Amino acid sequence: MSFILWVAIRGRLSTRDRIHKYDPMAVTTSVLCNTYPKSHAHLFFECLFSRTIWTQLMNICGSPWNGLCWNAFIDWASTHWRGNSPATVANKLCLGVAVYHIWRERNCAIFEGTQKTSLVVAHSIIDTIR
């Protein structure tokens, strides 16, 4: 999971916008919501599917969704989530697990043609964190 997070933070996952640079015939719309072109920013925070997951996670954690975009959130987290306090470790764990599950769900939708609901994915994330 931490490898996927590291690659996502570096903006190097093979999202459809990146694939489109090499294959102009590639589909560019989000497989999770079938709307906007998929990028790291869209996949993890802007996609309606992902936003629903984050909202559910934040409700469970008792924190409101702050509505930051992907790059702003990563900048904010790298500044505020320093050290190894229990709260910081929990936040980092939640981010890593959520990114991993959203990326996995994207892959299942593309390669297997299956898609869980955002509620099911949110509960899978919570189960993994536990």
Ligand SMILES: [Zn+2]
């Ligand atoms: Zn989407």
